[in-house]
Amino acid sequence: MPKVTIAENILAGNDNTAEAIHRRLAARGIRALNLMSSPGAGKTTLLERTIAALRDRLRIGVIEGDIETTADAERIERAGARTVQINTRGACHLEAQMIGAALDQLDLAGLELLVIENIGNLVCPAAWNLGEDARVVLASTTEGDDKPAKYPQMFAAAEVLVVNKLDLLPYVDYDMAKVRRHALAVNPRLRIFELSCRTGEGLDAWCDWIIAFARGDPGKTGDP
Amino acid sequence: MPKVTIAENILAGNDNTAEAIHRRLAARGIRALNLMSSPGAGKTTLLERTIAALRDRLRIGVIEGDIETTADAERIERAGARTVQINTRGACHLEAQMIGAALDQLDLAGLELLVIENIGNLVCPAAWNLGEDARVVLASTTEGDDKPAKYPQMFAAAEVLVVNKLDLLPYVDYDMAKVRRHALAVNPRLRIFELSCRTGEGLDAWCDWIIAFARGDPGKTGDP
Numbered sequence: 001m002p003k004v005t006i007a008e009n010i011l012a013g014n015d016n017t018a019e020a021i022h023r024r025l026a027a028r029g030i031r032a033l034n035l036m037s038s039p040g041a042g043k044t045t046l047l048e049r050t051i052a053a054l055r056d057r058l059r060i061g062v063i064e065g066d067i068e069t070t071a072d073a074e075r076i077e078r079a080g081a082r083t084v085q086i087n088t089r090g091a092c093h094l095e096a097q098m099i100g101a102a103l104d105q106l107d108l109a110g111l112e113l114l115v116i117e118n119i120g121n122l123v124c125p126a127a128w129n130l131g132e133d134a135r136v137v138l139a140s141t142t143e144g145d146d147k148p149a150k151y152p153q154m155f156a157a158a159e160v161l162v163v164n165k166l167d168l169l170p171y172v173d174y175d176m177a178k179v180r181r182h183a184l185a186v187n188p189r190l191r192i193f194e195l196s197c198r199t200g201e202g203l204d205a206w207c208d209w210i211i212a213f214a215r216g217d218p219g220k221t222g223d224p
Numbered sequence: 225m226p227k228v229t230i231a232e233n234i235l236a237g238n239d240n241t242a243e244a245i246h247r248r249l250a251a252r253g254i255r256a257l258n259l260m261s262s263p264g265a266g267k268t269t270l271l272e273r274t275i276a277a278l279r280d281r282l283r284i285g286v287i288e289g290d291i292e293t294t295a296d297a298e299r300i301e302r303a304g305a306r307t308v309q310i311n312t313r314g315a316c317h318l319e320a321q322m323i324g325a326a327l328d329q330l331d332l333a334g335l336e337l338l339v340i341e342n343i344g345n346l347v348c349p350a351a352w353n354l355g356e357d358a359r360v361v362l363a364s365t366t367e368g369d370d371k372p373a374k375y376p377q378m379f380a381a382a383e384v385l386v387v388n389k390l391d392l393l394p395y396v397d398y399d400m401a402k403v404r405r406h407a408l409a410v411n412p413r414l415r416i417f418e419l420s421c422r423t424g425e426g427l428d429a430w431c432d433w434i435i436a437f438a439r440g441d442p443g444k445t446g447d448p
Binding site: 038039040041066067068069090092119121122123140142143144146147149150151153165167168172 | 262263265292293295314316345347364366367371373374375376391395
């Protein structure tokens with residue numbers, strides 16, 4: 001797949017660049033998601049499962065952000081989506097200019113949904129607009145139920161919270177009600193999905209939302 | 225416990241400040257560890273277990289770094305260590321000036337070991353020297369075995385890798401040999417411990433290392 005390597009020192013006017021990206025995608029009818037989480041919460045696996053489940057129903061493109069390696073982009077490409085890898089070489093988040101460079105290498109024809117998988121980092125990515133229509137924060141049951149309280153900016157910046165690794169709930173101390181309560185305290189409009197990428201539990205509801213979101217169905221996505 | 229709130233805009237000459245902190249601690253015979261990981265890998269739990277296990281053998285002080293909340297410092301204080309909380313209010317890593325301010329509020333008399341629990345972030349903290357004698361990166365079996373390859377700066381910057389959540393190994397896909405191989409490829413001198421804070425497996429070896437490190441025993445810690 002194409003690969004864009006970004007130097008660390010770019011950036012000026014991120015919001016302007018993000019706005020231009022948003023217009024560029026909207027002109028083609030492409031909706032965009034910015035997917036963020038801690039390292040290892042399961043962003044790539046969630047994308048693999050989503051792409052596989054929706055293969056015949058939705059044309060999805062992916063921009064894979066990683067500090068190093070193309071391993072995740074290779075997984076996504078195998079799952080069946082057009083993919084561009086961004087390697088930031090140390091930078092801890094994606095910026096809009098990186099997305100612009102990646103879009104130049106992605107075949108946008110016919111795409112309905114673009115998913116931008118951000119760097120694994122629950123802090124810095126929350127501050128950078130990438131031109132997306134919505135932000136999804138992915139949490140997992142193995143990383144503790146204190147995350148919404150300890151990383152409120154990320155949960156405040158997101159439209160959707162997905163809690164992954166439901167299958168491991170019996171083996172960890174994770175109070176789902178507390179997570180919901182704290183997440184909704186910092187962000188009352190947050191839409192929350194609970195699922196397991198391993199067992200498939202809860203994936204249908206998430207995929208239904210993805211389709212409604214990509215088609216711009218306001219009733220189903222909660223958009224204004 | 226005391227609490228220091230840091231504005232986001234401080235910082236100049238981090239390395240000089242770190243060097244001064246190192247001298248200040250060394251003059252009192254205090255050794256310092258900088259503990260880093262993804263959010264939710266188990267830094268606070270590891271500290272709780274370590275402090276409890278060594279309560280009668282080692283005087284440990286802790287600086288707790290969090291973006292928000294004092295929950296972790298309260299846990300550490302209950303475990304029996306002198307504690308200062310730093311809240312960075314959005315900043316994604318600790319910096320040396322924050323440590324200097326925290327030390328002003330920590331009773332250093334008789335302390336043998338200072339542990340600095342960094343912000344949960346596998347990227348940015350790796351770049352900031354805090355005056356520590358050694359860096360410990362904590363990984364966990366639930367966050368995937370690709371972390372050393374995808375976040376090489378963190379693993380290259382550490383002297384010690386602790387892999388936590390061994391008890392969950394039967395329920396996840398985690399290739400420990402691959403983690404060791406990739407971690408040692410970016411950092412051949414890395415010392416690796418595998419343990420479970422939940423079951424206690426492997427904690428003795430880690431605690432033995434902590435004592436040897438705090439006492440400056442070169443044979444047991446691998447120091448030059």
